[in-house]
Amino acid sequence: MSVAKKLASQTAIYGVSSIVGRVLTYLLVPVYTARFEAAEYGIVTALYACVSFLNVLFTYGLETTFFRFANRPGTDRQLLYNRVLSLLLVSSVLFSAVLAWQAGTLLRLLSLPSGQERYAVWLALILGLDAVAAIPFARLRLENKARKFATIRMANIVLNVALNLFFIIVCPDIMAGEYLSVLQPVIASIYDPSIGVGYVFLSNLAASALTLLLLAREFAGFRFRLDFAALQPLLVYAYPIMLMGLAGMVNETLDRILLPAWLPKGFYPGKSSETVAGIYGACYKLSIFMSLVIQAFRYSAEPFFFAQSTEKNSPATFALVLKWFTLCCAFIFVFISINIEDFAQAFLRRAEYREGVAVVPVLLMANLFLGVYWNLSVWFKLTDKTYYGTYIGGAGAVLTVALNLLLIPVLGYMGCALATLACYFMMAAICWWLGERHFPVPYPVGRLLAWLLVASGVVALGWFITPADYWVRHAWHLGLCAVFVALIVVVEKPRRALAR
Structure with missing residues (x-):
């Protein structure tokens, strides 16, 4: 099996779990948008945006570091695993305790109503459990145990979704006498209506606890080894x-934090800032289909890139990977953007949420460039110049903050989406430019940019030429998608390219 096919195989396994898992999770969006008002969903959006930042702090780069040092000649992988996991165990307990202690402060910083400190406490526990699980998951990826990795991830997601459905739909319906009224005494003993959106966090907490149980075998051989002298070079990396x-989390989530705070009063008549944040947060979820492809790719690509770094033809392999990754993502961009009407109807159950769907194509393209950046970033990880990633991410963060502050008062949530696109495009461009000087790879940059322009043109045709008849419109949209795929097949000749 060629290296490209091996990577594709691993990505497919991770991808199936990510796609199926994310689809299951995404099925909760119609539930949330049907059961919660936009202002309530805005609370979930704000807290999970904060969680994205805290996830980075809780793991502080040790996953990538574990891959890098585990692939060095002569490394005792078990000893390295013990040391890294020991450090994460100690830090996770400390970080979770501090966050739970400062729950009220977190709510005030996010401008959320007081009296919901328990949400922040539950989030602190979720973050701690997920951080502890990070290195066992990294070990599974390092050992190419993609199926076990995917199975545990799926179990986490299935339990999370099931508990959400139980507490948000089944319990309220039974208590309201919609069906199975005979179970009301039992439901009353386990269900508290005052928790409301809090069941989103409680379900997540239960799923994170299950994950640790399923990783028991990965913990079986673990021995606590906290050696700060040996850990110092890892921490430097x-x-x-x-x-x-x-910086990446600033680029990815700050818009949902700044939007309600920076939006001028009355910009969207009759809507509160929390409602606007809920609308944008729900529409942002429609870009998840691009995000899950990137996530699946990263799970398999990171250990793959490190393993391939010593091969003579690794630059050509990296270029081939970026090419087909970009073309696949370009198709996703075209398909979802053109058929956004159907996706919005299916997932955004209340009409108020569908007002913001115009941001979705912009966010899809933004996430595509983020995926390109993750491909290009291989050069500074392989050359141990990770500080360049800090500079690039920092530059993106500065641009994100500046553009959000500039565009939100003028364009509302469309300003947030455009800021995200500009940030990820700039990061990819800078990363490519620096990589050409430090670790040259023959990426077909001009060709890929031309394909993205073609994809954007196809989407524009789909948006601006809209037949009134439902079936004619859908046939037109599917025809545009088919033409785009046919162009790729004819021009790029994928079979011949992959055979090389």
Whole structure:
């Protein structure tokens, strides 16, 4: 099996779990948008945006560091695993305790109503459990145990979704006498209506606890080894990655934090800032289909890139990987953007949420460039110059903050989406430019940019030429998608390219 096919195989396994898992999770969006008002969903959006930042702090770059040091000649992988996991265990307990202690402060910083400190406490526990699980998951990826990795991830997601459905739909319906009224005494003993959206966090907490149980075998051989002298070179390698991750979270989530705070009063008549945040957060979820492809790719690509770094033809392999990754993502961009009407109707159950769907194509393209950046970033990870990632991420963070502050008062949530696109495009461009000087790879940059322009043109045709008849419109949209795929097949000749 060629290296490209091996990577594709691993990505497919991770991808199936990610796609199926994310689809299951995404099925909760119609539930949330049907059961919660936009203002309530805005609370979930704000807290999970904060969680994205805290996830980076809780793991502080140790996953990538573990891959890098585990692939060095002569490394005792078990000893390295013991040391890294020991450090994460100690830090996770400390970080979770501090966050739970400062729950009220977190709510005030996010401008959320007081009296919901328990949400922040539950989030602190979720973050701690997920951080502890990070290195066992990394070990599974390192050992190419993609199926076990995917199975445990799926179990986490299935339990999370099932508990959400139980507490958000089944319990309220039974208590309201919709069906199975005979079970009301039992439901009343386990269900508290005052928790409301809090069941989103409680379900997540239960799923995170299950994950640790399923990773029991990975913990079986673990021995606590906290050696700060031996860990010092790992931390030196890791801290730029952590800073890069924090900058990445600024780029990915700050818009949902700044939007309600920076939006001028009355910009959207009759809507509160929390409602606007809920609308944007729900529409942002429609870009998840691009995000899950990137996530699946990263799970398999990171250990793959490190393993391939010593091969003579690795630059050509990296270029081939980027080419087909970009073309696949370009198709996803075209398909979802053109058929956004159907996706919005299916997932955004209340009409108020569908007002913001115009941001979805912009966010899809933004996430595509983020995926390109993760491909290009291989050069500074392989050359141990991770501080360049910090500089690039920092530049993106500065641009994100500046553009959000500039565009939100003028364009509302469309300003947030455009800021995200500009940030990820700039990061990919800078990363490519620096990589050409430090670790040259023959990426077909001009050709790929031309394909993205073609994809954007196809989407524009789909948006601006809209037949009134439902079936004619859908045939037109599917025809445009088919033409785009046919162009790729004819021009790129994928079979011949992959055979090389």
